[in-house]
Structures are given as C-alpha cells and as structure tokens.
Amino acid sequence: MLLINIFVFIGxxxxxxxxxxxxxxxxLDWFGVICLAVATALGGGIIRDVMIGHLPPVAFIKPIxxxxxxxxxxxxxxxxxxxxKLQNVIMLSDAVGLxxxxxxxxxxxxxxxxxxxFLVVSMGLITGIGGGILRDIFAKDIPYVFRKEVYxxxxxxxxxxxxxxxxxxxxxxxxxxxxFITFVVRVVSFYYNVHFPVLKSDSAIGEEVKHS
Amino acid sequence: MLLINIFVFIGxxxxxxxxxxxxxxxxLDWFGVICLAVATALGGGIIRDVMIGHLPPVAFIKPIxxxxxxxxxxxxxxxxxxxxKLQNVIMLSDAVGLxxxxxxxxxxxxxxxxxxxFLVVSMGLITGIGGGILRDIFAKDIPYVFRKEVYxxxxxxxxxxxxxxxxxxxxxxxxxxxxFITFVVRVVSFYYNVHFPVLKSDSAIGEEVKHS
Amino acid sequence: MLLINIFVFIGxxxxxxxxxxxxxxxxLDWFGVICLAVATALGGGIIRDVMIGHLPPVAFIKPIxxxxxxxxxxxxxxxxxxxxKLQNVIMLSDAVGLxxxxxxxxxxxxxxxxxxxFLVVSMGLITGIGGGILRDIFAKDIPYVFRKEVYxxxxxxxxxxxxxxxxxxxxxxxxxxxxFITFVVRVVSFYYNVHFPVLKSDSAIGEEVKHS
Numbered sequence: 001m002l003l004i005n006i007f008v009f010i011g012x013x014x015x016x017x018x019x020x021x022x023x024x025x026x027x028l029d030w031f032g033v034i035c036l037a038v039a040t041a042l043g044g045g046i047i048r049d050v051m052i053g054h055l056p057p058v059a060f061i062k063p064i065x066x067x068x069x070x071x072x073x074x075x076x077x078x079x080x081x082x083x084x085k086l087q088n089v090i091m092l093s094d095a096v097g098l099x100x101x102x103x104x105x106x107x108x109x110x111x112x113x114x115x116x117x118f119l120v121v122s123m124g125l126i127t128g129i130g131g132g133i134l135r136d137i138f139a140k141d142i143p144y145v146f147r148k149e150v151y152x153x154x155x156x157x158x159x160x161x162x163x164x165x166x167x168x169x170x171x172x173x174x175x176x177x178x179x180f181i182t183f184v185v186r187v188v189s190f191y192y193n194v195h196f197p198v199l200k201s202d203s204a205i206g207e208e209v210k211h212s
Numbered sequence: 213m214l215l216i217n218i219f220v221f222i223g224x225x226x227x228x229x230x231x232x233x234x235x236x237x238x239x240l241d242w243f244g245v246i247c248l249a250v251a252t253a254l255g256g257g258i259i260r261d262v263m264i265g266h267l268p269p270v271a272f273i274k275p276i277x278x279x280x281x282x283x284x285x286x287x288x289x290x291x292x293x294x295x296x297k298l299q300n301v302i303m304l305s306d307a308v309g310l311x312x313x314x315x316x317x318x319x320x321x322x323x324x325x326x327x328x329x330f331l332v333v334s335m336g337l338i339t340g341i342g343g344g345i346l347r348d349i350f351a352k353d354i355p356y357v358f359r360k361e362v363y364x365x366x367x368x369x370x371x372x373x374x375x376x377x378x379x380x381x382x383x384x385x386x387x388x389x390x391x392f393i394t395f396v397v398r399v400v401s402f403y404y405n406v407h408f409p410v411l412k413s414d415s416a417i418g419e420e421v422k423h424s
Numbered sequence: 425m426l427l428i429n430i431f432v433f434i435g436x437x438x439x440x441x442x443x444x445x446x447x448x449x450x451x452l453d454w455f456g457v458i459c460l461a462v463a464t465a466l467g468g469g470i471i472r473d474v475m476i477g478h479l480p481p482v483a484f485i486k487p488i489x490x491x492x493x494x495x496x497x498x499x500x501x502x503x504x505x506x507x508x509k510l511q512n513v514i515m516l517s518d519a520v521g522l523x524x525x526x527x528x529x530x531x532x533x534x535x536x537x538x539x540x541x542f543l544v545v546s547m548g549l550i551t552g553i554g555g556g557i558l559r560d561i562f563a564k565d566i567p568y569v570f571r572k573e574v575y576x577x578x579x580x581x582x583x584x585x586x587x588x589x590x591x592x593x594x595x596x597x598x599x600x601x602x603x604f605i606t607f608v609v610r611v612v613s614f615y616y617n618v619h620f621p622v623l624k625s626d627s628a629i630g631e632e633v634k635h636s
Contacts, residue, residue: 026566031573046475051258053267055477056543063542118275119268133350138557140566142238142352149243263470265479330487331480345562354450354564361455 004175008104011097012065015041016072017083017090019135023073026139030077036135037073038066044130048105048123052112091190095154099182102128102155103175106162110171117163124159124178125152150189158182216387220316223309224277227253228284229295229302231347235285238351242289248347249285250278256342260317260335264324303402307366311394314340314367315387318374322383329375336371336390337364362401370394428599432528435521436489439465440496441507441514443559447497450563454501460559461497462490468554472529472547476536515614519578523606526552526579527599530586534595541587548583548602549576574613582606 019040023033042059049057059065076083083090105127109120129145129152136143145151158178166174231252235245254271261269271277288295295302317339321332341357341364348355357363370390378386443464447457466483473481483489500507507514529551533544553569553576560567569575582602590598 023570028566028570029573031576032566032570035567035570035576050262050474051268051272053265053477056475060475060543060546061540066542116273118278119272122272137349137561138567138570140352140564142240142244143247143350146235146240146244146247146350149241152243152247262474263480263484265477328485330490331484334484349561352564354452354456355459355562358447358452358456358459358562361453364455364459 004100004103004172004179007096007100007179009068010093011100012041012068013072014090014093014097015044015101015131016069017076018094018132019069020073020076021084022135022139022141024077024080030074033077034070034073036138037076038069039138040131040135041069041072042066042131043134044101044105044127044132047130047134048108048127051126052109052119052123054108054112092187095183095186095190096179098128098151098155098186099158099179101131102158102182103162103178106159106178107166107171107175110166120163121156121159124162125155128152128155128158128182150186154182154185154189157185216312216315216384216391219308219312219391221280222305223312224253224280225284226302226305226309227256227313227343228281229288230306230344231281232285232288233296234347234351234353236289236292242286245289246282246285248350249288250281251350252343252347253281253284254278254343255346256313256317256339256344259342259346260320260339263338264321264331264335266320266324304399307395307398307402308391310340310363310367310398311370311391313343314370314394315374315390318371318390319378319383319387322378332375333368333371336374337367340364340367340370340394362398366394366397366401369397428524428527428596428603431520431524431603433492434517435524436465436492437496438514438517438521439468439525439555440493441500442518442556443493444497444500445508446559446563446565448501448504454498457501458494458497460562461500462493463562464555464559465493465496466490466555467558468525468529468551468556471554471558472532472551475550476533476543476547478532478536516611519607519610519614520603522552522575522579522610523582523603525555526582526606527586527602530583530602531590531595531599534590544587545580545583548586549579552576552579552582552606574610578606578609578613581609 016037019037020033022040023036026032028036042065045065046057046059049055049059102124106120106124108127109123132145132151133143158181161181162174162178165177169177228249231249232245234252235248238244240248254277257277258269258271261267261271314336318332318336320339321335344357344363345355370393373393374386374390377389381389440461443461444457446464447460450456452460466489469489470481470483473479473483526548530544530548532551533547556569556575557567582605585605586598586602589601593601
C-alpha cells in the first residue's frame with residue numbers, strides 16, 4: 001500500500017492547493033485560506049464516510065491528512081506567485097488526486113458494504129468531487145464540477161473500471177487501474193480541450209436571469 | 213404500496229424538474245442541470261437517512277430514483293419551452309411531491325426509531341424541503357423555502373396529521389392522510405395566494421444591507 | 425450539571441439571536457429568520473453528532489433547544505431595535521456560547537469514542553463554529569469564521585484545555601475550564617481588537633476577482 005499512499009498525499013496536496021488558490025482569489029486571510037484548503041482536501045472523504053456510515057470519518061482519526069492540508073495552505077500563501085506559474089504541475093497533481101480519491105472512495109464502499117454497483121461508483125464519485133463542491137459552497141460559487149463535467153465523467157469511468165476489475169484482479173491492482181483511467185481521461189480532455197456544449201439559453205431564460 | 217410508489221415517482225419527477233429549471237435559469241450546461249435535478253430529487257431523503265442513521269441512504273441502494281432524476285433533467289433540457297408552459301401541472305406535481313416526501317420521511321422515522329413526536333415531524337419536514345434547500349445552496353440562492361413559508365407549514369401540518377393517525381389507522385392510510393393534508397394546504401395557499409408578511413425593514417436594516 | 429445547562433441555554437439564545445440578526449439584514453421574513461436562528465443554534469451540534477455517529481442527533485431528541493431557538497427568533501424580530509443596542513450583552517453571550525458549545529462538543533466526543541486527541545479538539549471546534557458556518561451558507565455569505573479567525577482559535581484553545589484536564593480533574597470541572605479559556609480568549613481579543621492580517625493581495629489576484 002506504500003505507493004498508493006504516496007498518490008493519496010499528492011491528491012491531498014493538490015486539493016489543498018486548489019482550495020488555497022480559491023481562498024486567495026476571494027481575498028480571505030491566511031486562516032480562511034487554511035479553512036478552504038482543509039475543506040477541499042478532506043471534504044470528499046468525510047462526506048463519503050458519512051454516507052457509508054463509517055463514523056467518525058477517517059479524516060478525524062488520521063490527523064496527518066489535516067496537517068498536510070494546513071501546511072500546504074501556508075506554503076501556498078507564501079509562494080503564491082511561484083505556485084500559480086506551475087499550471088501543468090497543478091493540473092497533473094489534480095488529475096492524480098481525482099484518480100486516487102475515486103479509487104480510495106470506491107474501495108471504501110467495497111470494504112464497508114455489500115457490493116451494490118451503484119453505491120460503489122457513487123462513493124468513488126463523491127470522494128473524487130465532494131471536496132471541490134464543499135470548497136465552492138464555502139467560497140460562495142456554484143460548484144465548479146457542475147460546469148466542468150469532465151471531472152465527474154473521469155471519476156465515474158474510473159470507478160466503473162474499479163468495479164469491473166476488483167473481483168478478477170487483486171484489490172490493489174484495481175485501485176491502480178481506476179487511478180490510471182481517471183487520470184488519463186482528465187488529462188486528455190484537458191490538453192484536447194474537450195468540453196460539452198452549454199445548452200443555448202433562449203431569450204426567455206435570459207430574461208429570467210436578468211430579473212432574478 | 214403500489215399507489216404510494218406512483219406518488220413517490222411523481223414527487224421525484226417534480227423535484228427533478230424544479231432543480232432542472234433552476235439550473236437552466238443559472239445557465240448551467242446539461243451536466244450542471246442534471247446535478248441540480250439529482251440534488252433536488254434525492255437530497256431530502258439523503259439528509260433524512262443521515263439524521264436517522266439509516267446508512268447508506270436509500271437513494272444509494274435504489275438507483276432507480278437517481279436514473280429517473282437524470283432522465284427527467286434531460287427531458288426538461290430538451291422540452292424546456294413546453295414544460296415551462298405547464299405551470300399548473302408543475303405546481304400540482306410539486307404539491308404531490310411535498311406531500312409524499314413528507315409522508316415517506318415521517319414514516320421512515322417511525323420505522324427506524326422510537327416514536328418521539330418531534331423527530332417524526334422533523335424527518336417529514338426535512339425529507340419534504342431538504343432537496344429544495346440543497347438545490348438553492350448549490351445554485352447560490354438563499355433557500356426558497358426560507359422565503360415561502362407555506363412549504364414548511366404544509367409539510368409540518370402533514371407530518372403532524374401522520375403522527376396523530378398512524379397508531380389508530382393502518383400505516384398506509386396515515387401516509388395518504390399526510391399526503392392529502394400537505395397537498396391541500398399547498399394548493400389552497402397557491403390559488404388564494406396566502407403568504408405571510410415580510411417584516412418591515414426599518415432604515416437601519418436597509419443601511420446595513422447596503423454596506424454589507 | 426445544572427449550571428452548565430444554564431450556560432448551554434445562554435449559548436443557544438446567543439446563537440439564535442446571531443442567526444436572527446443575519447436573517448433580518450438579508451430581509452428575510454419571520455419564517456426565514458426562524459430558519460436561520462434554528463440553523464445557527466442547532467447546526468454545530470447536529471454536524472458533530474453526525475460526525476461521531478450519535479444518530480439521531482441530540483437536537484432532534486431534545487426539542488427544547490429547537491423551541492428556545494424559535495422563541496428567541498420571534499423575540500428578536502419584535503424587539504429588533506432594542507436588541508441591536510445591546511452590543512456588549514450580545515458579544516458576551518456569544519462568547520459564552522462559543523465556550524459552552526466547544527466544551528459540550530469535546531465532551532460528546534470523549535463520551536462516545538476513543539480519546540483520540542485530534543477528534544476531541546475537532547468535535548469541540550465543529551460544535552463551536554458549525555452553526556455559524558451553516559448560518560452563513562444559508563444566508564449566501566462566505567462563513568464569517570473564515571474571516572475572523574479568533575472564533576476558531578478561541579475554540580481550539582478551549583478544547584485543548586479540556587483535553588489536557590479531563591483526565592486529571594472531574595469532567596464537569598474540565599468543562600468549566602474549557603468554557604472559561606474560550607470565553608477569555610474571545611472577549612480579550614474583542615476588546616483589544618486582536619486580529620490577524622489579511623494577506624496582501626497583489627494586483628494579479630485583484631484582477632482575477634474582478635473577472636470571476
């Protein structure tokens with residue numbers, strides 16, 4: 001489990017950086033930045049653990065994830081300029097994070113419950129994108145993953161690949177397959193700029209938006 | 213239980229339509245619309261199941277509700293113009309949904325726990341309005357039910373009627389009484405435009421709003 | 425336990441007042457004001473109970489807290505002008521509330537689980553500030569505690585003092601130590617206007633905020 005743990009920490013750090021950057025854009029001070037970093041890094045896992053009834057959530061039992069998030073937030077505050085220049089590193093770490101969170105989430109469902117396929121995929125997805133949703137709610141944004149469907153689609157494809165393989169191959173190998181699929185879908189869609197069209201809003205919708 | 217299930221599906225569809233319409237007003241693309249539809253349709257039940265410790269929530273065990281919500285969202289996207297013209301159908305389905313969600317929620321409390329009256333009514337109310345609250349948080353609105361108290365009042369009256377009757381009559385009959393009371397209160401208040409006065413804001417409050 | 429219960433009610437009332445005032449600033453009507461008051465007063469305890477798996481949460485089993493919150497909201501609506509003049513009373517009650525919620529939260533963790541220090545402090549903090557976070561999410565604000573770090577710091581210091589003492593002294597005495605420490609930190613920082621600097625936003629961040 002050593003290697004997968006390294007990926008988990010990459011994911012935690014990438015999520016904490018993403019939360020910190022949103023916090024700095026919203027002009028929060030260092031404490032607010034830490035709050036957003038922690039929410040982004042730990043939120044998905046906490047929501048998943050609540051859903052599968054694994055209480056208290058792992059995030060409260062293993063404080064290391066919390067302290068890594070706090071440290072990442074402080075480093076991001078200090079080296080803000082340099083970090084924002086590392087666009088590619090951020091994106092790749094983010095994709096690793098999405099993949100490993102999905103894998104760990106789907107696995108947690110299998111470990112705790114009957115192997116209901118829908119539940120396994122849901123828990124992978126919730127762990128993958130839950131932190132980002134929490135970050136955006138706290139930051140008063142409509143969740144970013146609602147606008148960039150590739151996150152959810154990459155996570156769902158990863159979770160499905162875990163579901164299809166974990167009975168035939170070793171658990172750990174299924175985790176890597178999930179991580180790999182999610183990562184590839186996310187990165188390819190980024191570099192080829194894949195995205196799905198926004199539904200054309202007709203004038204009626206536009207009107208309502210104006211008046212609401 | 214056949215008939216009550218039909219009402220549940222009417223409620224799921226009405227909630228998904230309501231979530232989809234909010235999503236389209238916010239100019240989300242098809243994926244964001246699906247997210248809001250699912251959150252509105254399943255959110256209340258999920259929050260209730262978390263509260264009563266019935267984990268994982270029913271919504272993850274019975275994927276049919278999820279898929280009906282997704283289907284409803286897609287249909288709403290495609291037939292947006294026609295659906296918005298069905299104001300009365302939407303309102304009536306919405307009232308059925310509020311009633312059946314309240315009934316199912318109050319019943320879930322009774323099935324899982326001691327028959328603490330406050331808990332039963334709370335769970336009816338949370339199931340009835342929780343999805344709408346989640347929808348509005350995701351859509352960056354102050355929850356609509358905070359502004360239109362008739363939803364909560366209809367739901368509370370329905371849940372209380374369930375509470376008063378489920379020991380004297382059969383469970384299923386108490387469910388219908390709850391559905392009927394909630395539905396009637398909601399519909400009557402709609403057609404007679406019943407609403408409670410907003411507290412007059414004095415100038416001091418107005419000032420604070422401006423500066424906040 | 426008599427005295428600590430009096431402090432709990434002071435805390436509930438202070439939280440309900442704070443929720444009500446936010447609701448009135450947002451021009452919600454009496455029903456929305458009640459919703460925000462209840463969310464602020466009960467939210468922290470409910471989130472904590474979900475996290476430690478103590479379901480259904482105490483707030484649903486002991487309706488007295490709910491009814492006190494509702495009553496407080498109505499009184500705040502009626503005597504708005506007079507209440508807003510009691511700045512010092514509000515602040516001191518708020519500090520009592522933060523202290524007692526932290527104490528009760530840390531104690532709930534100890535009562536329900538292994539005595540994992542991180543979990544105990546987290547549960548104190550979540551109970552202390554969770555209601556305020558919920559209030560601000562419902563009111564469409566970035567959580568106030570993200571901007572005023574003194575709340576979290578006071579609560580964490582209180583919870584740590586509970587953690588350090590509850591094995592050496594009686595439980596009830598440790599609760600009072602926690603309440604006292606939290607209260608003093610909060611009040612002193614208020615009167616001496618202690619706050620931590622917002623990270624200077626450079627022009628790049630400012631730009632992004634403008635365009636987002």
